[in-house]
Amino acid sequence: MTxxxxxxxxxxxxxxxxxxALTQIRAIVGAEYVVAEDTALAPYNKIMMAxxxxxxxPSAAVMPDSVEQIQAIMKVLNQHRIPVYPISTGKNLGYxxxxxxxxxxxxxxxxxxxxxLDVDAELCTALVEPGVTYQQLYDYLQEKKLPLWFxxxxxxxxxxxxxxxxxxxxxxxxxxxxxxxxSGMEVVLADGEVLxxxxxxxxxxxxxxxxKWGYGPxxxxxxxxxxxxxxxxxxxxxxxxxxxxxxxxxxxxxDTDITKIVDALRPLRIAMVIPNAVVIAHTLWExxxxxxxxxxxxxxxxxxxxxxxxxxxxxxxxxxxxVYAALYGTPETNAANWKIIEQVAAATGGTLITDSTExxxxxxxxxxxxMKGKPNLGEFDLYNWRGGGGSMWFAPVSQAxxxxxxxxxxxxxxILAKYGFDYVGEFIVGWRDMHHVIDLLYDRSDAEQMKxxxxxxxxLLQSFxxxxxxxYRANTAFAEKVAATYGPVKRDVERRLKRALDxxxxxxxxxxxxxx
Amino acid sequence: MDRREFFRxxxxxxxxxxxxxxxxxxxxxxxxxxxxxxxxxxxGQADRNGALSLAHRLAAALGNGGxxxxxxARDAAALRRPDQVDALLSLPRGTRxxxxxxxxxxxxxxxxxxxxxxxxxAHGHHRLATQGATRHACSATACGEALAWHxxxxxxxxxxxxxxxxxxxxxxxxxxxxxxxxxxTDEALASFLIRL
Numbered sequence: 001m002t003x004x005x006x007x008x009x010x011x012x013x014x015x016x017x018x019x020x021a022l023t024q025i026r027a028i029v030g031a032e033y034v035v036a037e038d039t040a041l042a043p044y045n046k047i048m049m050a051x052x053x054x055x056x057x058p059s060a061a062v063m064p065d066s067v068e069q070i071q072a073i074m075k076v077l078n079q080h081r082i083p084v085y086p087i088s089t090g091k092n093l094g095y096x097x098x099x100x101x102x103x104x105x106x107x108x109x110x111x112x113x114x115x116x117l118d119v120d121a122e123l124c125t126a127l128v129e130p131g132v133t134y135q136q137l138y139d140y141l142q143e144k145k146l147p148l149w150f151x152x153x154x155x156x157x158x159x160x161x162x163x164x165x166x167x168x169x170x171x172x173x174x175x176x177x178x179x180x181x182x183s184g185m186e187v188v189l190a191d192g193e194v195l196x197x198x199x200x201x202x203x204x205x206x207x208x209x210x211x212k213w214g215y216g217p218x219x220x221x222x223x224x225x226x227x228x229x230x231x232x233x234x235x236x237x238x239x240x241x242x243x244x245x246x247x248x249x250x251x252x253x254x255d256t257d258i259t260k261i262v263d264a265l266r267p268l269r270i271a272m273v274i275p276n277a278v279v280i281a282h283t284l285w286e287x288x289x290x291x292x293x294x295x296x297x298x299x300x301x302x303x304x305x306x307x308x309x310x311x312x313x314x315x316x317x318x319x320x321x322x323v324y325a326a327l328y329g330t331p332e333t334n335a336a337n338w339k340i341i342e343q344v345a346a347a348t349g350g351t352l353i354t355d356s357t358e359x360x361x362x363x364x365x366x367x368x369x370x371m372k373g374k375p376n377l378g379e380f381d382l383y384n385w386r387g388g389g390g391s392m393w394f395a396p397v398s399q400a401x402x403x404x405x406x407x408x409x410x411x412x413x414x415i416l417a418k419y420g421f422d423y424v425g426e427f428i429v430g431w432r433d434m435h436h437v438i439d440l441l442y443d444r445s446d447a448e449q450m451k452x453x454x455x456x457x458x459x460l461l462q463s464f465x466x467x468x469x470x471x472y473r474a475n476t477a478f479a480e481k482v483a484a485t486y487g488p489v490k491r492d493v494e495r496r497l498k499r500a501l502d503x504x505x506x507x508x509x510x511x512x513x514x515x516x
Numbered sequence: 517m518d519r520r521e522f523f524r525x526x527x528x529x530x531x532x533x534x535x536x537x538x539x540x541x542x543x544x545x546x547x548x549x550x551x552x553x554x555x556x557x558x559x560g561q562a563d564r565n566g567a568l569s570l571a572h573r574l575a576a577a578l579g580n581g582g583x584x585x586x587x588x589a590r591d592a593a594a595l596r597r598p599d600q601v602d603a604l605l606s607l608p609r610g611t612r613x614x615x616x617x618x619x620x621x622x623x624x625x626x627x628x629x630x631x632x633x634x635x636x637x638a639h640g641h642h643r644l645a646t647q648g649a650t651r652h653a654c655s656a657t658a659c660g661e662a663l664a665w666h667x668x669x670x671x672x673x674x675x676x677x678x679x680x681x682x683x684x685x686x687x688x689x690x691x692x693x694x695x696x697x698x699x700x701t702d703e704a705l706a707s708f709l710i711r712l
Contacts (some may be wrong), residue, residue, distance in 0.1 A: 039658070042637075111631055385706025387643055388643070414563050445641030446653070
């Protein structure tokens with residue numbers, strides 16, 4: 001066993017204490033499931049944060065296989081006051097990946113806990129562990145020939161439902177607001193106690209996955225985007241595969257069309273004529289996924305010009321805005337609703353496309369697949385747009401009103417251009433809100449661009465906050481700054497909860513800005 | 517190991533601030549933790565000329581007895597399919613996999629490899645140009661600090677090969693002339709070396 005002096009340690013923990021703790025943890029999980037050498041830890045390093053690796057370097061990683069092992073580990077960590085950073089699959093790339101929020105935290109990698117514990121085909125529910133990936137669940141449903149769908153995010157092949165739900169991620173089917181369609185969690189608390197939320201607290205209950213509220217305060221929410229416990233099981237609702245699925249794309253030619261698009265589609269979303277989240281993707285979100293080479297249009301430094309973007313639209317038959325949504329129902333209900341879609345497209349000057357191979361090519365196909373919960377990796381082509389593969393998602397929330405869209409787009413575009421970055425954005429229309437997801441793409445092998453990307457994200461965050469726009473999720477590197485935009489009272493309550501549930505401050509201190 | 521020590525042990529030609537061209541062709545070997553001979557599999561992205569060209573260059577540099585290693589060529593679609601990536605990763609423990617592909621495919625490949633417990637030994641980014649200078653930025657985990665350099669687009673040096681051989685802990689490049697870069701390539705690529 002190596003005796004090389006460790007160069008990354010948890011804050012306030014001596015090397016000898018840390019070694020002693022690792023020895024105890026090895027006895028719990030087995031030596032092969034505790035890694036501390038540099039090359040084994042390197043995959044846990046940050047990738048999509050525009051800061052030096054050292055800031056988020058883990059001290060070690062442990063891979064427990066059961067709730068009992070986690071409970072035992074928590075005792076050791078409390079004894080030595082070692083902070084731990086739990087991850088499920090660790091693949092929320094643009095929001096920070098697997099890297100701990102603070103240097104030296106011990107990564108608790110739950111990938112070995114990858115069991116699909118239950119799928120009830122009649123009630124359309126599932127109970128999964130943290131290491132289960134969407135692809136794994138998809139394969140399971142296919143293998144069992146169960147006509148059930150789920151909602152998944154864009155990196156779904158490698159990401160998992162539990163981690164995504166805990167981070168309050170979203171997807172593209174009618175069940176796309178993932179936390180809303182969860183039902184029941186199992187959580188290991190900092191002191192090793194195991195809490196089952198909702199009906200799961202009641203011995204002998206068989207309603208854990210069907211009724212999420214239980215009795216008294218509903219606790220599930222405090223275990224999302226937080227550090228109050230380690231979620232080890234999660235119930236989720238599955239959607240019966242509809243008899244008829246009609247995905248569509250509506251393309252619009254002008255940037256300014258976004259206002260009428262949102263105002264026309266909002267009523268259809270609220271009334272659930274369109275039951276899934278409507279994605280309105282800008283040209284430059286579509287272009288990389290349609291194999292457009294940025295250098296062909298903008299070989300030099302700085303942000304791409306409006307003229308170049310217009311040429312891309314023309315050359316590759318892309319809209320300024322590309323609206324993706326779908327109808328889910330019977331052939332009869334979809335036929336009736338389809339007439340409404342046709343009328344809306346015609347009235348707003350959009351071009352309606354239904355064949356994924358006809359116009360949009362790959363970008364259309366991966367979108368159509370995502371809207372029926374079929375995992376894929378089509379959106380990863382975004383990482384090729386700029387070269388160097390850096391990406392941070394900036395995702396402010398707004399009302400689903402057209403007047404909000406152009407304002408946000410112009411704000412973002414101006415700030416991005418100031419630092420030499422392109423506006424690569426999409427609006428996702430929820431029931432009454434919109435997530436404006438902006439992918440800040442930069443070259444992570446270029447130190448200068450890294451600095452600019454960090455400064456640009458910071459300015460986006462502060463500028464949008466001044467206008468009252470908060471982000472719904474954030475890159476780990478900006479957790480503290482994002483939390484600060486939500487004001488002091490909320491943060492004080494979060495700290496009080498932290499003191500009550502984790503007095504030694506050992507579960508991911510700093511995650512979402514929460515620490516004692 | 518810091519950057520200075522890493523490159524001192526690969527031949528001593530590269531010290532902080534010194535040009536990479538100073539790397540000698542007969543550098544000493546960096547001790548490999550499990551012996552001098554390590555199985556290496558090279559994966560190149562078939563639908564990227566620059567990636568395939570660099571993969572072949574590296575395969576030639578890492579080959580034994582003048583014979584280049586075979587290159588597993590896969591197109592981007594295959595490199596995004598979990599079953600196909602799994603097949604590439606289903607090799608004996610200890611095998612090194614050296615990949616050259618676009619940034620998106622590299623992120624996916626490394627994410628899948630990480631889920632199987634692979635170690636990341638080194639990674640690089642390469643911005644190839646048809647004219648002017650081609651830029652390389654490579655980082656060895658053992659060294660920690662990225663190393664970046666430019667070289668003429670039409671006269672590639674063997675520094676990338678040298679870097680990966682050094683990371684593998686093998687003798688640095690001999691006198692063999694480097695293979696030429698892909699003609700007419702203007703693209704950004706990623707490379708990596710992992711140990712399964």
